[in-house]
Amino acid sequence: RWLFNQAVCTLYAFCGVLFGLCSLSSLTVLSTVCCLKVCYPAYGRCWVLLLCVWAYALMFATAPLAEWGSYGPEPYGTACCITWKASNREATLYILALFIFCYLLPGLLILISYSLILWTVRVSRKAVRQH
Numbered sequence: 001r002w003l004f005n006q007a008v009c010t011l012y013a014f015c016g017v018l019f020g021l022c023s024l025s026s027l028t029v030l031s032t033v034c035c036l037k038v039c040y041p042a043y044g045r046c047w048v049l050l051l052c053v054w055a056y057a058l059m060f061a062t063a064p065l066a067e068w069g070s071y072g073p074e075p076y077g078t079a080c081c082i083t084w085k086a087s088n089r090e091a092t093l094y095i096l097a098l099f100i101f102c103y104l105l106p107g108l109l110i111l112i113s114y115s116l117i118l119w120t121v122r123v124s125r126k127a128v129r130q131h
Helices: 006-039 048-066 089-130
Strands: 071-073 080-082
Touching: 006 048, 006 071, 006 080, 006 089, 048 089, 080 089
Parallel strands: none
Antiparallel strands: 071 080
């Protein structure tokens, strides 16, 4: 069972969501920057994207603190995370927004980025073979 109070549970869940979203967002930005560097070399510095990663993750991690969704014990009660069993419309919308913007969208961006890189490498390879 969870050994601490609700405040520690909320902090634990907040950190888990924040760092998890930062990780996935960083991988998404990394694949996008790689794609830009390989497919469109004219694009330069992208360091500001790191700040965007943290802002994006912070926005979704703080939403349950602002009563859009909630944090609570997991079903087995040993840790805390997002309360997945939505009890109201706002919580359902938060879970749907997480699914779309923090899972589907990053996954699609990663897939598209690496597909463009593979396509660019294939086209370049054909051009080199012809010469």
